[in-house]
Amino acid sequence: MTLTSDTDAAGPPIPRDVAQQIREAILGGEFAPHQRLIEADLSDRFDAPRAAVRAALLTLSSEGLVERLPNRGARVRAISVDEAVEIVEVRVGLESLCARKAAENVDDEDIVSLRALREDIASAIGGGDLVAYSRLNQDLDRRLRDLSGHATASQLLERLRAQSARHQFRLAFHPGRAAQSAPEHIAIIDAVIARDPDAAEAATRTHLAGIVAVLRSLD
Template sequence: MSDVAYEKLYGDITGGRLQPNERLIELDIAQELGVSRAAVRNALIRLEQEGLVKREPNRGARVRLVSEEEAVEILEARMALECVAVRHAAVNRTQRDLAELRELLSRMESRVKEGDLLGASELNGQFHRRLIEIADHATISRLLKMLNSQLIRFQYRTILTPGRPASSLAEHRAIFEAVEAGDPDRAEKAMRKHLSGVTEALRQAAAQKEAR
């Protein structure tokens, strides 16, 4: 029962159906989902630990608002961890893994050509998730899941930056080639370059927003 509440809230927050700073009232949620208040409470505690929810004593829980500065922080941490992960991926990858990555890459290319940027963004996410699976590193996987769930709101924007889709594609291809070659150093370098690009795009988006 607690898991039901957790999954639902997790989905609603990361999916953007719940707005940042929106109050999460235990009783309301419990009734809506048909579970007890205790179950909702447990779910909120878990979500708080993951950084998706902020709880204040006697004042209830809210969807946590991730500031632009914090988003940059998170990206920085993510970069460090994904670089380690991609090194492992470059060593562990099987032929089957490579085929899957190649497939994702080509689909991503199609989407970009069609101008379907949200589709491309989704495939982007899949590509990274697949890499992390290949890396087979439980600890990093756990940490990255936490970090990414906090970032979903921002991911949309970065790919919408002018010129970003094309460079994103090229960067992913470079990562793939390094992993294919089984070269961890090159893979890390490519990943670092890619995530610098994402960070830069986010910074630009933030600056543009500031100017408005």
């Protein structure tokens, strides 16, 4: 297991990936909202020292994925629909910024890759493969963040997306949502490929406005 140079009060180094493993388990639905996260159980499950688990839970608490209860340990934090809407509203500014900068920074090699992703999205929707479509959407989000070169916006978006991941998964399977969102994603890709920052920003704002509308309907 890869170790960091960080140490806790007792002195031993802390495994770097414990927080990531717990994060992935939460986002993957292995832990339910409000489920208690017991340090001893997590230590056994992830083969990590209790100190490393405790540090990981503190990290995830700062990210909003976990909440710590006085004298009761930690549990998975539940995100309400209202909070999910607020998160998307914050994402509008950050993601439209990233899309704009991606359109400004994209090079010929990136365009080839984005065209292939565009085809994969169209194919997934055409074949009714919503699981693949959801995965491709996440891939597109990552690529746009990378292309933007905006480290601060990317870090903030990673945290916001982690908090609302469960609602994002529900949206992917909401009746009719994929048929609506696929053209929106393709419009974003087309704008970036065309190196049109204004169009990339506008397409991103349109897409996120649709997400807000669907989330409110879920409530």
